[in-house]
Amino acid sequence: MDIVIRAAVIFAFLFALMRMLGRRELSSMEPFDIILLVVIGDLVQQGVTQSDYSVTGALLAVSTIALLTVLVSWTSLRVRKLRPVLAGEPIVLIEDGEVVERNLRRQRLTVEEVEQEARLEQIGSLGEVRWAILETNGQISFVEKGR
Amino acid sequence: MSDLPQGIDLPRHRDFEGKQAGQWLRHGFLLLLTLFIVAALFNVFGAEPATEEAGAAAATLKVTAPERVRGGLLYQARLQIHANEAIGAPTLAFDKGWIEETTINTVQPEPAETTTDSRHLKIRYPPLPPGRTLNVYIALQANPNDVGSHNADVALYDADEEIASVDRTQVNFP
Numbered sequence: 001m002d003i004v005i006r007a008a009v010i011f012a013f014l015f016a017l018m019r020m021l022g023r024r025e026l027s028s029m030e031p032f033d034i035i036l037l038v039v040i041g042d043l044v045q046q047g048v049t050q051s052d053y054s055v056t057g058a059l060l061a062v063s064t065i066a067l068l069t070v071l072v073s074w075t076s077l078r079v080r081k082l083r084p085v086l087a088g089e090p091i092v093l094i095e096d097g098e099v100v101e102r103n104l105r106r107q108r109l110t111v112e113e114v115e116q117e118a119r120l121e122q123i124g125s126l127g128e129v130r131w132a133i134l135e136t137n138g139q140i141s142f143v144e145k146g147r
Numbered sequence: 148m149s150d151l152p153q154g155i156d157l158p159r160h161r162d163f164e165g166k167q168a169g170q171w172l173r174h175g176f177l178l179l180l181t182l183f184i185v186a187a188l189f190n191v192f193g194a195e196p197a198t199e200e201a202g203a204a205a206a207t208l209k210v211t212a213p214e215r216v217r218g219g220l221l222y223q224a225r226l227q228i229h230a231n232e233a234i235g236a237p238t239l240a241f242d243k244g245w246i247e248e249t250t251i252n253t254v255q256p257e258p259a260e261t262t263t264d265s266r267h268l269k270i271r272y273p274p275l276p277p278g279r280t281l282n283v284y285i286a287l288q289a290n291p292n293d294v295g296s297h298n299a300d301v302a303l304y305d306a307d308e309e310i311a312s313v314d315r316t317q318v319n320f321p
Contacts, residue, residue, distance in 0.1 A: 002292055006321070020176040050219055050291040084169075090154070092161035100161060106170075131152055133160075143152055 003057050006048050007064035014044070015072065019088065087136050094132035097145070107134060118142060190215070192320050194222050201303075201311040205232045206275075208303040208311045217320045218291030221252075226283040228303060230275040237281065238271040238304040244297030244317045248290035255284045269304075294321045 048061050076086040091103050099111055111126070117140045118126060126132070131143040151157065158164040186192065193215030200209045212224035224245075228237055245251075246268045258270035275281055299317035303310045 016176060020173045084166075089166075090160050092155065092157065095161065103161065103163075106163075130150065131155070133152065133155065141152075 003049065003052060003060050004064050006050070007061040008068060010044055010048050011065050011068045019085075090136060091134040092131065093134050093140065094126060094129045094142075097127040097129055099126065103134075109134075114140065193217055193318075194220055196223075196225075199313045199315060201313045203311045205305065205310045206230045206234060206237075206303060208301065208313055210301050210313045210315065212299075212315075213317075214299075214315065215318045215320065216289045218289055218293065221286070221288050224285045224287060226285070226301065228275065228281045228283070230277055230279050230281075233277050234275040234305045234310070236271055236304075236306040237273075237275045238269055238306065239283065240302040240304060241268045241270075242266065242298045242300040242315075244299030244315075245287075245301075247297070248293030248319075250288040250290065252286040252288060253284075289319055291321070293319045295319060 049057050072086055076083050091107065092100055093103055093107075093109070093114060094100065099114070104111065104114070114132060115126060118124075118129065118132070121142050123129060123142055123144060128144055129142050130145045133141050133143075135141055159166065163170065194213040194217065196211050196213050198209060198211045200207060202208075207227075207229045209227040209229075210224065211227075213222050216222055226239060228234075228239075230237070243266055246263075254270065256272075259273055260271040262269045262271075270283075272281060272283075296316055296318050299315040300312060301315065302312040
């Protein structure tokens, strides 16, 4: 029983952590971030399974996390009011070529980072952007002027 | 017709209207994380050892061990008996908190006799002359399933006669 509780507690903590940290961490996966992810995975595994090396223990932990993942997405789908809390909401970063500085600060993003993302979308200048929106998955979508 | 992308509500997604609570929640969560880490630095979750002492005319007993441990943690307890008078059968009696759901890896020096009753583990050593000090080192490991607060008293006996007792509580974190 304890392994199910531990897995649920770790899931809830990681879910809250990912929701609260903001999307900056999701959108910029530098090599260091990938290493951090692996390290966090290792630390979490020890906390969940501890000294249990059994297949049953592993199955229980994975099943608990899988079921909770489904439960979160099902709740998000069925309960519209909870959707912003569970999945987050898009954030407008640029409107009509003008950067919304306050929203950049909120997400700890710099103009340079937004410019980099724009270049990756073959957009040379933020002045050409009608809308730039930070999506819930951490990516920035651009809508160019005149489109 | 507005050229606003579908699904975007400007007051909400640009100006954060009605989302102030979420912002405060986020700051609160980050503050909580900081407090959690600071608390850990101040030994709230163990496992810094604490020293407690109990004395009597015949002997003093000093116990140095962590009062807070986390599941799976390896730790050490050091017990020091200083005999002011001769002790014929120096015996240490450990309360349940020391034994249940805890692995005792080693006890050094090895006791002459080990017994248990419904509540205690008792280890007896050879006679201790006046002025001598006996240091006992115990290597332990907390069972990850054991969570909560336990009595972890230690008493020093001369055979069946109690000389001194240290009242301790050990908290096991998950």
